[in-house]
Amino acid sequence: MADNQNTFTLVDPLTGNLAFKLFLFEDNSYFDHLQRNNYFSVIWVKGGSGRLKSDFSEYSFEKDNLLAFTPYQPFMLSTEQAINGAAIQFHPDFFCIHKHHKEVSCSGILFDNIYHPPYIKIDSTSAATFDMIINQVKAEMQNKGMAQFDILVSYLKIFLITASRLKSEQQALDRDPDKVNKEPFVLQSLQDAIEIHYKTKHSASDYADMLNISAKALARITKSHFNKTISNLIAERIIIEAKRELYLTNKPVKEIAWELGYEDEYYFSRFFKTNADVSPQMYRETVGVGRASDNQLVN
Structure with a gap:
């Protein structure tokens, strides 16, 4: 239309x-x-x-x-x-x-x-x-x-x-090698670490310890290059996975929370709403559990 x-x-x-x-x-x-x-x-x-x-x-x-x-x-x-x-x-x-x-x-x-x-x-x-x-x-x-x-x-x-x-x-x-210095190398290690551990490690200090760098130094580098804090990055990565699970599966919110490292479903729901501005259930209802790709649409 x-x-x-x-x-x-x-x-x-x-x-x-x-x-x-x-x-x-x-x-x-x-x-x-x-x-x-x-x-x-x-x-x-x-x-x-x-x-x-x-x-x-x-x-x-x-x-x-x-x-x-x-x-x-x-x-x-x-x-x-x-x-x-x-x-x-x-x-x-x-x-x-x-x-x-x-x-x-x-x-x-x-x-x-x-x-x-x-x-x-x-x-x-x-x-x-x-x-x-x-x-x-x-x-x-x-x-x-x-x-x-x-x-x-x-x-x-x-x-x-x-x-x-x-x-x-x-x-x-x-990522051109001619542009790489020590700080971007640390940041690539941080990205790799978050991708591997975001379901189990949720604090900035966990990643600083893992990369053998002070939390203060890692925070400064991260803010400078990504314009975000380490906690922001971790939260965003968790939310991306939670949204994917809410859309693609029928798993209960409690199960999704557990898989993402949260034993308390209600704590996870508050965390999700704080970062996504909508509850997990409302996200599922409005974005939708993945339906058949051949939906008939009208104009």
Whole structure:
């Protein structure tokens, strides 16, 4: 459905909620307040600049930046120069990045990447690809035809794959040996340690001891490079896994809490709500336990 010439929306007939949406924006009125949506958002800022507040951090963004956010990830844009661009939003029931990880591989790169800012710089080649996809989506949404759902998912996959490849390339440049010094080496060790132990070790001091560095020194380096504290990183990693389990499985919250190192289900639920601004049960109900990928959507 075309709400107007700049907004195109698909609605899930089972819930009445947004399934897929493309809209073109010419100012910051949509993003100038805190966003906590139950769907993914990918925002291409074609022009303008400003400040992005997301999770525990604040960043600068500029034209030709692509911003990416997961369900219930908080973000807000404050502009320094008027912005314009295009945004794609989709619910996990329309396209689940976890179920299709082998095809798209954007989880942990474009989305849920706690060690890098939630944006990438768009080059001219990728910009041409994104423009082509956006025009194809607009045409498809305006002229409903057979297999519209499958076609839109295909366009979305191309968009996400292109963005993920670009971010991977940019991260590889950041790891260029010529740029590496002692501090980034320690940080890579910290990342590896968190990925291995986040289910059992929840305190910053655990990781400082593990890396044989003072807690104060590790905290300084971490804040300098990631713009986050060690506790922020650990909490974000735990929440990412909890969200994944809540979406993909029917496990009771108590079981998920136990697997993530929390013996007290109620303590874990409070921890989750503090960091996700929604209870585990509400997250499951609004983002949804993964349903069949062939849901029939209407426009």
